[in-house]
Amino acid sequence: MIRFPSIPPWLPGLLALLAVTARAELTVDITQGVEGALPIAIVPFGQTEPAGDNLAQIIAADLESSGRFTPMPAAQLPERPVPPGAVNFPLWQSAGQEHIVVGRVTPGSAGAPFEAEYVLYDAIRGSQLLAERVAFKAADARRAAHRIADRIYQQLTGERGVFATRITYVTASGSGKSRTYRLYVADADGQDAREVISSPEPLMSPAWSPDGKRIAYVSFEEHAAAVFVQDLATGGRRKVSATPGINGAPAWSPDGAMLALTLSKDGNPDIYTLDLVSGALRRLTQDDAIETEPGFAPDGRSLVVTSDRGGKPQLYRLPVGGGEPQRLTFDGDYNARGQFSPDGRSLILVHGDGGAFRIARLDLGTRELIPLTKGRLDASPSFAPNGRVVLYTRKESGSDQLATVTIDGRRHRALPAKAGDVRGAAWSP
Amino acid sequence: MNRTRLVGGLVALALAAALGACSTRGGMDGGAAGRAGAGAGYGDAAGGRHGARAAGYGQDAAGAAPRPSQTVILFGYDSDDVLPQYQPVVAAHADYLASHPGESAVLEGHADERGSPEYNVALGERRARSVLKSLRLQGAGDEQLRLLSYGEEKPAVAGHDESAWQQNRRVEIVYTGP
Numbered sequence: 001m002i003r004f005p006s007i008p009p010w011l012p013g014l015l016a017l018l019a020v021t022a023r024a025e026l027t028v029d030i031t032q033g034v035e036g037a038l039p040i041a042i043v044p045f046g047q048t049e050p051a052g053d054n055l056a057q058i059i060a061a062d063l064e065s066s067g068r069f070t071p072m073p074a075a076q077l078p079e080r081p082v083p084p085g086a087v088n089f090p091l092w093q094s095a096g097q098e099h100i101v102v103g104r105v106t107p108g109s110a111g112a113p114f115e116a117e118y119v120l121y122d123a124i125r126g127s128q129l130l131a132e133r134v135a136f137k138a139a140d141a142r143r144a145a146h147r148i149a150d151r152i153y154q155q156l157t158g159e160r161g162v163f164a165t166r167i168t169y170v171t172a173s174g175s176g177k178s179r180t181y182r183l184y185v186a187d188a189d190g191q192d193a194r195e196v197i198s199s200p201e202p203l204m205s206p207a208w209s210p211d212g213k214r215i216a217y218v219s220f221e222e223h224a225a226a227v228f229v230q231d232l233a234t235g236g237r238r239k240v241s242a243t244p245g246i247n248g249a250p251a252w253s254p255d256g257a258m259l260a261l262t263l264s265k266d267g268n269p270d271i272y273t274l275d276l277v278s279g280a281l282r283r284l285t286q287d288d289a290i291e292t293e294p295g296f297a298p299d300g301r302s303l304v305v306t307s308d309r310g311g312k313p314q315l316y317r318l319p320v321g322g323g324e325p326q327r328l329t330f331d332g333d334y335n336a337r338g339q340f341s342p343d344g345r346s347l348i349l350v351h352g353d354g355g356a357f358r359i360a361r362l363d364l365g366t367r368e369l370i371p372l373t374k375g376r377l378d379a380s381p382s383f384a385p386n387g388r389v390v391l392y393t394r395k396e397s398g399s400d401q402l403a404t405v406t407i408d409g410r411r412h413r414a415l416p417a418k419a420g421d422v423r424g425a426a427w428s429p
Numbered sequence: 430m431n432r433t434r435l436v437g438g439l440v441a442l443a444l445a446a447a448l449g450a451c452s453t454r455g456g457m458d459g460g461a462a463g464r465a466g467a468g469a470g471y472g473d474a475a476g477g478r479h480g481a482r483a484a485g486y487g488q489d490a491a492g493a494a495p496r497p498s499q500t501v502i503l504f505g506y507d508s509d510d511v512l513p514q515y516q517p518v519v520a521a522h523a524d525y526l527a528s529h530p531g532e533s534a535v536l537e538g539h540a541d542e543r544g545s546p547e548y549n550v551a552l553g554e555r556r557a558r559s560v561l562k563s564l565r566l567q568g569a570g571d572e573q574l575r576l577l578s579y580g581e582e583k584p585a586v587a588g589h590d591e592s593a594w595q596q597n598r599r600v601e602i603v604y605t606g607p
Contacts, residue, residue, distance in 0.1 A: 172582065175587065179583075181582075202579060202582035202583060204546060204547070204550075204580075204582060205546070205547055220579065220582075223535075223577070224577060225550075225577070225578075244575075244576075245554065245576055245578075246550055246551065246554055246578060248547050248550050248551075249547040249550075262547065262550075262551070264551075264554055264576075268554075268555070268558070269550075269551040269554065290548070290551040290552070290555065292547050292548055292550070292551045293545065293547045293548060306545065306547075306548055313544075313545075313548055334544060336544060336545040336548045337545040337547065337548070350544060350545045352543075352544060357543055357544055357545075376589075377542060377543060377589060379544070379545055379546060380545070380546065395542060395589055396589065423546060423582075424546060
């Protein structure tokens with residue numbers, strides 16, 4: 001029998017002190033993020049309509065959150081040209097800027113009443129790198145700005161931008177009989193959150209289909225766990241798994257044809273695949289230990305799973321075609337909820353260390369485990385589709401509960417979320 | 430069936446005897462678990478129950494065990510062991526279920542909020558299964574019991590500290606009626 005020592009009276013005080021220290025370190029990290037990032041100036045767009053944030057402000061916040069850019073503070077801009085006005089390149093060069101974005105919003109057509117016209121300049125050569133127009137409706141102004149930020153990011157880094165993608169998360173609010181669980185979809189910066197479904201019973205573990213059109217999630221609405229797949233455009237949904245016991249942790253195969261699931265119908269939590277067309281179930285693990293939290297490798301041929309077959313939760317790689325699981329994590333006594341990076345070369349996971357649970361990245365080549373966050377109760381890490389940023393949840397009292405961190409651990413960003421306890425975050429394709 | 434019940438009753442008796450030996454150990458997982466176990470006063474109920482059993486295996490509805498009022502069983506961190514102070518509670522539920530074959534109950538497993546939510550669902554189920562095994566061993570029928578793990582999703586107490594966590598690592602026995 002395991003015995004637990006009683007809690008000494010000074011421990012809660014010490015924990016509180018540690019929490020404060022951890023938060024202070026987090027602030028330092030944000031300033032360190034500036035190092036190594038490209039300077040860029042986003043000049044406020046000529047924009048009287050639509051009302052709301054200037055597009056330049058949204059673009060600058062997007063680029064900054066990536067950790068790859070340091071937008072020039074608006075107060076320091078040496079001039080504020082608006083197209084078709086000329087740009088004084090020597091002025092920008094002496095201000096240390098290599099890239100400048102200028103733009104304006106003009107009336108568009110009946111179907112899309114606004115048009116954002118923008119130019120990205122190389123300030124050293126005085127040349128245009130991008131000159132484009134984006135048509136949009138008033139309600140989609142933020143989305144138009146995210147698309148422009150994506151174009152700029154791709155032009156200057158050679159990689160896909162993820163600012164026009166979306167995130168999903170669950171909130172739980174109220175207590176007792178009035179407790180309500182809500183599943184939201186929001187823009188990648190946390191704005192424009194829309195409720196997908198709400199329930200008096202828990203909703204858990206939302207997972208995006210590879211085409212970004214559907215979300216699989218766990219619902220306890222029938223006082224038992226069941227996995228549903230819901231179409232975001234129509235709201236139509238289908239119950240795909242409701243076996244006795246756990247129906248949990250849905251993960252889509254890269255081709256969208258299968259879900260990997262945790263089911264306990266045969267005695268304890270094991271990993272299964274469910275063919276979404278035929279409904280065929282296939283069992284991939286069978287032992288007395290817990291196996292859960294499957295995540296497909298990008299090639300679809302193996303899964304990362306959490307298993308406590310060695311006594312404590314650790315991550316294992318499990319061949320989908322059958323075969324022995326191979327242990328992947330060895331640092332510490334708690335490593336869970338692994339997810340492969342889009343290139344398959346690393347994992348993001350929850351790492352328990354001295355009573356604190358943090359987001360860490362495991363390099364599958366070097367086997368190095370790199371902690372990225374400094375929280376106490378961080379969970380549900382999810383890669384951005386370009387593998388550069390990770391979305392996760394935090395639980396510290398009084399802090400924002402939805403956050404991103406770049407994979408070098410340098411740039412932290414808190415995202416706005418709907419009220420309540422935030423859980424189960426996932427980044428769209 | 431009667432033979433099974435008799436064996437179950439003997440196991441319960443042995444557990445009740447073990448309780449006396451365990452009660453001085455205490456101090457497991459902070460104080461709350463101990464307090465909750467001690468407060469319910471199952472010593473008397475257990476005595477009465479065994480009396481009823483000896484008289485006729487609890488077949489007489491009037492003499493059967495009442496539905497136990499304590500329905501929450503707390504657990505240690507990352508553990509599914511039913512702590513000694515809760516074994517009489519489990520025994521009382523087993524006896525009630527055994528003497529009321531028409532009754533059924535859901536064993537709701539819960540975990541504290543630390544770590545990963547889906548792993549916590551598995552942990553909650555393991556706790557519920559641990560209680561289920563103990564209930565079965567002591568005479569409750571398979572068809573009377575269902576497992577349901579909520580993991581960390583339905584905390585009994587809000588808060589991000591050990592005092593909340595130790596109340597949230599639990600199995601709740603929820604009767605769904607005959």
